[in-house]
Amino acid sequence: MTAEAVERLEIDLLFEAMHRRYGYDFRHYASSSAARRVMRRVAREGLSSVSELQHCVLHDESVAEALLRDLSINVTELFRDPEFYCALRDTVLPQLAAHVHLKFWHAGCATGEEVYSMAILLTEEGLYERSQLYATDFNPVALEAANSGVFPLARMRLYSSNYLQAGGKRSLSDYYHANYERTIMDEKLKQSILFTHHNLATDSSFGEMQVIICRNVLIYFDRELQERVLQLFDDSLCDAGFLCLGSHETLKLSGLADRYETVVDKQRIYRKIG
Amino acid sequence: MVSRQPVLTLGKASLLMLGIGTIALVGLPDMSGLNLLEALRAQPEAEQIPVVVYTGKELEPKERAQLDHYAQSVIIKDARSPERLLDDTTLFLHRVEEDLPEAQRRTIRMLHDVETLFAGRKVLLVDDDMRNIFSLSAVLQEKSVEVFTAANGREALEQLQAEPDIALVLMDIMMPEMDGYEAMRRIREQPRFAELSIIALTAKAMKGDRALCIEAGANDYLAKPVDTEKLLSMMRVWLYR
Numbered sequence: 168m169t170a171e172a173v174e175r176l177e178i179d180l181l182f183e184a185m186h187r188r189y190g191y192d193f194r195h196y197a198s199s200s201a202a203r204r205v206m207r208r209v210a211r212e213g214l215s216s217v218s219e220l221q222h223c224v225l226h227d228e229s230v231a232e233a234l235l236r237d238l239s240i241n242v243t244e245l246f247r248d249p250e251f252y253c254a255l256r257d258t259v260l261p262q263l264a265a266h267v268h269l270k271f272w273h274a275g276c277a278t279g280e281e282v283y284s285m286a287i288l289l290t291e292e293g294l295y296e297r298s299q300l301y302a303t304d305f306n307p308v309a310l311e312a313a314n315s316g317v318f319p320l321a322r323m324r325l326y327s328s329n330y331l332q333a334g335g336k337r338s339l340s341d342y343y344h345a346n347y348e349r350t351i352m353d354e355k356l357k358q359s360i361l362f363t364h365h366n367l368a369t370d371s372s373f374g375e376m377q378v379i380i381c382r383n384v385l386i387y388f389d390r391e392l393q394e395r396v397l398q399l400f401d402d403s404l405c406d407a408g409f410l411c412l413g414s415h416e417t418l419k420l421s422g423l424a425d426r427y428e429t430v431v432d433k434q435r436i437y438r439k440i441g
Numbered sequence: 442m443v444s445r446q447p448v449l450t451l452g453k454a455s456l457l458m459l460g461i462g463t464i465a466l467v468g469l470p471d472m473s474g475l476n477l478l479e480a481l482r483a484q485p486e487a488e489q490i491p492v493v494v495y496t497g498k499e500l501e502p503k504e505r506a507q508l509d510h511y512a513q514s515v516i517i518k519d520a521r522s523p524e525r526l527l528d529d530t531t532l533f534l535h536r537v538e539e540d541l542p543e544a545q546r547r548t549i550r551m552l553h554d555v556e557t558l559f560a561g562r563k564v565l566l567v568d569d570d571m572r573n574i575f576s577l578s579a580v581l582q583e584k585s586v587e588v589f590t591a592a593n594g595r596e597a598l599e600q601l602q603a604e605p606d607i608a609l610v611l612m613d614i615m616m617p618e619m620d621g622y623e624a625m626r627r628i629r630e631q632p633r634f635a636e637l638s639i640i641a642l643t644a645k646a647m648k649g650d651r652a653l654c655i656e657a658g659a660n661d662y663l664a665k666p667v668d669t670e671k672l673l674s675m676m677r678v679w680l681y682r
Binding site for chain 2 (some may be wrong): 267268297299301303315317344345346347348349350351354361362363364365370371372373374
């Protein structure tokens with residue numbers, strides 16, 4: 168067995184340990200990005216192998232905690248990829264206006280920036296009152312942070328710029344209150360958002376949505392898990408419902424591809440037809 | 442979430458301990474706010490407690506300077522101030538909480554709490570069809586849910602009055618005597634049930650009917666015949682809050 172193969176084996180065993188000991192399942196994460204993060208943690212702990220990290224993870228909660236954080240890093244911003252929100256505003260939302268009640272699912276919402284962005288967008292387009300937003304993640308601490316609606320003040324300049332580029336009709340500051348170097352999102356934005364736990368690797372559909380947004384989450388999964396998740400989304404989407412993926416992701420390679428038509432290719436917005 | 446016990450009594454005011462810090466609402470009939478703060482700071486156990494001042498009074502610069510000396514934040518009452526006060530307090534407590542070392546260790550342990558979502562929770566099933574009641578009860582009891590039942594809207598209301606800790610209601614729509622819409626409207630009329638999760642189980646499939654469920658007060662809806670897996674998933678979602 169080559170040295171590389173041994174290292175891959177060690178990583179598999181590490182994830183098995185993580186799963187059995189704490190319940191967190193990274194066994195189907197895409198190997199290269201996961202491996203990079205694991206090796207970084209090995210280095211940071213001053214260890215010389217993944218097997219040593221496994222020992223620490225099993226016996227020291229704080230190391231397990233640190234590894235969990237490493238593996239959960241999800242770069243997110245309010246109105247990240249402003250063109251995506253422009254596309255929603257111009258192309259998707261007008262088609263939803265005929266519905267009396269709308270359900271949106273943000274799958275893998277992490278700390279919530281994306282769902283708050285959607286809440287703001289829906290408010291400005293007059294659709295918030297008839298919308299229910301579900302924001303799910305497998306990480307309870309991220310969910311708690313998302314539910315608090317508290318973000319660092321230092322990020323607001325970038326977020327304000329994103330908001331304006333996304334076609335924002337007012338000022339981002341109309342939607343938050345700032346103090347003590349942080350901001351808290353307006354309570355009104357939270358009213359129709361349900362932050363709740365859901366594991367894309369193991370859990371089932373919980374309802375029928377008009378729009379599912381899952382951006383930059385699937386890239387961390389291997390093909391098998393990606394297919395499982397896309398099937399789950401398919402089960403959770405109404406006819407003519409919209410599926411929105413991240414700009415580096417695609418539906419094209421999936422077995423489900425022919426059940427969808429492309430609405431905005433560049434923003435990876437698809438609609439269910441089959 | 443927090444236990445409320447009086448900590449200090451100064452004049453006619455009792456300061457309630459709210460957990461990490463005490464928030465004192467200043468503006469009292471028998472003692473000026475400033476005197477209260479001075480007295481507070483003089484107590485050894487209260488020396489370090491952060492204070493947010495909330496006042497209807499316009500403050501002169503000298504008063505403001507004095508208050509700033511004792512208080513972390515001063516908010517002047519206006520139309521938006523109740524929300525402002527809550528936001529400000531939340532932000533302040535957030536800052537305090539993040540500094541605690543224990544906060545770092547929580548992620549790993551929290552997942553266990555998620556898995557025990559159903560056990561011991563109280564759920565009310567409302568349906569006039571006994572077969573549905575039996576089959577759903579069986580499924581839920583297998584998850585260690587404590588199941589309560591009602592055959593119509595009126596009985597549902599009675600059950601809710603009798604059992605204070607019901608966390609979730611599964612509400613059939615078409616029932617005699619009082620239907621699901623009416624029952625939900627009546628439930629939502631009572632402020633203490635504002636946070637109660639209600640999932641409507643409706644045999645009617647038209648889009649407008651589903652919207653009617655939401656309008657009547659349901660948080661969500663599921664079409665009959667009920668897909669058990671979907672129902673459990675949906676219940677997990679609404680029980681998590």
